[in-house]
Amino acid sequence: MGDFFMSLVERTDQARRDFETHPVALGAVAHGLSVERYRRLLLELHQIVWHFNPICAAAASRMPDSHRELRYFLYRHMAEESGHEQWVENDLEAIGVSELRVRAYRPLVDTLALIGYNHWSADRRNPCSVLGMMYVLEVIASVYGGAFATAVSESLFLVGDRGVSFIGSHATLDAEHMAELRKILGTIEDVEAHDAIVESALVNFEFVTRIFAAI
Amino acid sequence: MNVPDPRSGLPGLLARPYRFLRLEWTSDLALLRVRTCVTPIQCFSLAGIAEMQRVLDDISLNPGLVRHLVVSSDVTGVFNFGGDLSLFSLLVRAQDAESLRLYGRKCIDMVWWLETAAQRGVHTTVLVQGDTLGGGLESVMPFHKVIFERSAQAGFPEVLFNLFPGMGAWHYTIRKAGFAVANDMILSGKLYTAEQLYRRSLVDLVVDDGRGEAALDHVIRSIDPRLRGTLVALQGQRLAAPITYESLAATVDLWAQAALSLTTRDLRLMERLARAQVRKAGGADEGALHEIKRIELDTAWGEERTGITEWTALS
Numbered sequence: 001m002g003d004f005f006m007s008l009v010e011r012t013d014q015a016r017r018d019f020e021t022h023p024v025a026l027g028a029v030a031h032g033l034s035v036e037r038y039r040r041l042l043l044e045l046h047q048i049v050w051h052f053n054p055i056c057a058a059a060a061s062r063m064p065d066s067h068r069e070l071r072y073f074l075y076r077h078m079a080e081e082s083g084h085e086q087w088v089e090n091d092l093e094a095i096g097v098s099e100l101r102v103r104a105y106r107p108l109v110d111t112l113a114l115i116g117y118n119h120w121s122a123d124r125r126n127p128c129s130v131l132g133m134m135y136v137l138e139v140i141a142s143v144y145g146g147a148f149a150t151a152v153s154e155s156l157f158l159v160g161d162r163g164v165s166f167i168g169s170h171a172t173l174d175a176e177h178m179a180e181l182r183k184i185l186g187t188i189e190d191v192e193a194h195d196a197i198v199e200s201a202l203v204n205f206e207f208v209t210r211i212f213a214a215i
Numbered sequence: 216m217n218v219p220d221p222r223s224g225l226p227g228l229l230a231r232p233y234r235f236l237r238l239e240w241t242s243d244l245a246l247l248r249v250r251t252c253v254t255p256i257q258c259f260s261l262a263g264i265a266e267m268q269r270v271l272d273d274i275s276l277n278p279g280l281v282r283h284l285v286v287s288s289d290v291t292g293v294f295n296f297g298g299d300l301s302l303f304s305l306l307v308r309a310q311d312a313e314s315l316r317l318y319g320r321k322c323i324d325m326v327w328w329l330e331t332a333a334q335r336g337v338h339t340t341v342l343v344q345g346d347t348l349g350g351g352l353e354s355v356m357p358f359h360k361v362i363f364e365r366s367a368q369a370g371f372p373e374v375l376f377n378l379f380p381g382m383g384a385w386h387y388t389i390r391k392a393g394f395a396v397a398n399d400m401i402l403s404g405k406l407y408t409a410e411q412l413y414r415r416s417l418v419d420l421v422v423d424d425g426r427g428e429a430a431l432d433h434v435i436r437s438i439d440p441r442l443r444g445t446l447v448a449l450q451g452q453r454l455a456a457p458i459t460y461e462s463l464a465a466t467v468d469l470w471a472q473a474a475l476s477l478t479t480r481d482l483r484l485m486e487r488l489a490r491a492q493v494r495k496a497g498g499a500d501e502g503a504l505h506e507i508k509r510i511e512l513d514t515a516w517g518e519e520r521t522g523i524t525e526w527t528a529l530s
Binding site for chain 2: 023142
């Protein structure tokens with residue numbers, strides 16, 4: 001079907017559906033989360049956001065000259081995402097989690113595995129795999145983030161974007177990123193890179209689902 | 216794993232592994248029953264479409280094997296919610312018209328198979344025992360016989376988020392009920408009861424809840440002795456009021472183009488509908504869930520009142 005973006009969507013669609021239809025994700029989008037579970041989710045998310053740019057940097061450093069535009073794309077993305085972990089910290093503070101607790105937090109094994117895979121894949125295997133990670137994070141943020149932020153806000157009686165600023169704003173930001181990502185994916189022609197991106201997306205969907213299940 | 220040869224007749228057709236479908240065979244009627252189960256949100260996911268198309272292709276590869284195709288849902292209270300709204304949302308945000316078009320084409324390929332089923336010697340019947348929305352209702356309309364249980368509701372809500380049903384709704388509503396009804400249904404976004412759909416000639420038979428299976432059996436057994444004549448007559452019916460693949464495809468193209476211009480507000484409305492689907496799929500009583508949430512919130516506030524001070528940001 002179509003270009004590589006549609007192929008990526010198709011080859012990873014069941015993994016996306018498995019995330020979307022996991023009972024915890026279903027419940028979170030439909031009814032929000034209890035404050036304790038939302039705290040745990042943001043603490044895990046904080047780890048993912050904090051490691052996003054180092055993973056992108058590892059990928060950019062190994063990106064072959066033939067993928068010059070891709071390297072620039074990663075630079076731009078890193079610049080945009082820089083400091084966003086602070087947004088998560090602000091949301092955590094709004095729901096009663098101190099900076100001290102954030103710093104001392106030990107992530108779930110699933111989160112460590114997700115970050116570890118993304119580092120290893122970008123640094124030791126195919127650097128294009130980083131696009132699989134970006135695809136998953138942007139799908140989750142743009143497609144589910146808005147509904148999730150609304151559900152959490154309603155269930156915890158939060159006012160405005162207080163406590164949900166990271167998720168809520170990324171639902172909008174990542175909507176634009178998605179169109180950019182599709183364009184850049186369309187420039188990649190080698191099959192090995194395609195396979196690496198698909199594998200990465202499958203692993204990321206799997207572990208994000210596990211993180212949701214574990215909180 | 217051994218993949219069965221789809222041309223090897225019944226064993227090949229039934230032996231395929233399916234994740235979202237359950238197939239049953241009734242030999243005296245040569246009846247293939249397909250029960251759909253895209254849990255927990257029954258909709259036209261890419262994988263669900265692929266499985267259904269595989270069944271239809273297998274039937275085509277074995278001419279004369281299947282005389283009756285019957286489709287129903289295994290999900291209580293839901294026949295089909297229609298398109299995969301999350302997938303639409305993803306593709307719209309990616310501004311990917313081509314992929315939207317390809318998704319639409321996959322849908323109308325199933326519609327077209329049903330439209331031409333009589334030429335393949337297959338009579339088609341659908342039993343709707345729960346809600347069916349948008350693409351779910353479109354998927355019902357090309358069947359030769361449409362049976363609804365009384366509590367089932369249906370409609371085309373797409374206009375509520377500035378879209379329209381693009382996979383055959385106009386064609387089949389106009390053919391079966393006329394322009395006025397099509398305009399009313401598609402442009403209003405309203406939901407209709409089984410009885411209201413029957414009065415508009417979009418449903419052939421309405422039966423009380425729980426009586427669908429018996430009605431199905433009665434309908435099939437009354438058609439089977441005069442099947443050849445019925446199928447020829449149905450081919451003639453379709454010649455009298457033709458629907459072409461080209462026209463369906465052109466509508467899909469228009470739909471895909473329209474989807475690209477959806478605004479953030481439209482997408483949010485679509486997401487609200489998706490959330491409602493999720494709640495319905497959950498099957499739980501909303502009131503009780505709200506109560507549980509209140510209790511959880513009370514507990515959370517209680518913790519803070521008893522000395523944990525990080526909560527100050529909410530004060």
